[in-house]
Amino acid sequence: MSDGAAFTIDEANGGRRLALSGNYLVSTIGRIDTDLRAVDEPLQEIDLSAVREIDTVGAWIALSLSRKTGGEIVGASDRATRLIEALSATDDSGPLEPERLPVFTRVASATGARVAAAQRGTVGAVAFVGQFIAAVGMLIRHPRRFRTKAFVRQMELVGVDALGIIGLMSFLIGIVIAQQGAVQLQQFGAETLTVNLVGRITMRELGVLMTAIMVAGRSGSAFAAQLGTMKLTEEVDAMRTIGISPMEALVVPRVLAVTVMMVLLGFYASCVAIVGGAVIGELSLGIPFGSFLARIKDVVPTYDLYVGLVKAPVFGLIVGMTGCYQGLKVEGNSEQVGLKTTNAVVFAIFTVIVLDAFFAVFFTNVGWA
The missing domain is CATH 3.30.750.24 (STAS domain)
Known part of the structure; x- marks a missing residue:
């Protein structure tokens, strides 16, 4: 049957x-x-x-x-x-689709919801920054509580493990800048100024900026995914229960590591990009490799290096804080991990570009143009 x-x-x-x-x-x-x-x-x-x-x-x-x-x-x-x-007793004659509100009502409702969400996000971000500052202050008062091994491990993950991909990216960017710049400068018989172009734009802008974008996509997303998973599995709550501050144990080592390594990675990326430009100078422009590098010292002002070194830790701080903040906002289900990871990368890159524009105007006004 x-x-x-x-x-x-x-x-x-x-x-x-x-x-x-x-x-x-x-x-x-x-x-x-x-x-x-x-x-x-x-x-x-x-x-x-x-x-x-x-x-x-x-x-x-x-x-x-x-x-x-x-x-x-x-x-x-x-x-x-x-x-x-x-x-x-049930009635299946009701409408199969919900009532669609007028467009003005929907736009106003969506705008209000986004404004309210932005207000809550701003308050949450300010509170997170305050907690981070308090945690750093506590570690300054009690330095033995600082997790040195976690800090060194994060520096390895953020910096050493990223040398390959950042070096390759910077080398190719140097090649592109030199090649395209030379094509345009040849129209005026000034192709030798390609050295100036490559040196200044990589030391001052693209070296640090592209490194920050790469670190945001690589390490910022990792921070958000790691902390989000820990939040979802209640490991963060367990740490609080046994008296361990998640801010001191998880956030501070990551943020400090990416802040410190951004300075080194930014300088490294700028140097590799200049080497890439020198390769194109040797192959396409008739500028000897050694002469290209030697001339960099004459045409790139020292303050261009300082500009990059000033921007690098700020960008690193933004990337680290954004990744950790979004990771600790995860709640509900595993879908939130992917959503917050995406938000961490998008917000970090957007903020870095906005700050880079601010720095460009600021340094121009103070005479470091």
Whole structure:
């Protein structure tokens, strides 16, 4: 005897009769659901006498067929009768789609929700910065509480492990700047100024900026994912329960590590980009490799190096703080980990670019142009 659901249609008492048989359960009705929905001719009765087991889904199918075809339900067991009577009180004639509000109402509602979310986010970010400052102050008062091993480990992950990808990226950027700059400068017979272009733009802007963007995508996202997973698995709450400050143990080492390593990585990226420009100078412009590098010292002002070294720790602080803040905001489910990780990368890159524009205007006004 099959445990599945089945049905037949035959002639009885001058009318058509639909006979259901088997087990009409949510686990068995799926394979005949399409065929049952295709039954739309008028019926005299719907016979449930051969139905062995039935649940709410099976009762709803029988009731829906009765309403659609006008057939009378007969032969129902006590359980089927109770379920059908309970379902009979429901009304399935309501709209299948929700009411769509006017466009002005929807725009105003969405704008208000975003403004409220921005206000809550600003308050949360300021509170997080305050907690970070308090944690740093506590570690200054009690330096033995600083987790040196975690700090060194994060410096390795953020800095040493990133040397390869950042070096390759910077080398290619130097090649692109030198090649495209030389093409334009050749129109004025000034291709030798490619050295000035590569040296100044990499030391002052692109070396640090592109490194910050790479670190945001690589380490900022890792911070958000790591802390988000720990928050989701309640490891952060467990640390608080046993008296360990998550800010001191998790956030401070990561933020300090990325702040320190951004200075070194930014300078390293600028140097590698200059080497890339020197390679193009040797191959395409007729400028000897050694002469290209030697001239860098003459055409790049010292304050360009200082500009990059000033911006690097600020960018690193932004990347680290954004990643940790978004990670600790995770709550609810695993989908939040991906969402907050994406937010960490987007917000960090956006903030870095905005600050870079601010620094460009500031240093120009103070004479370091």
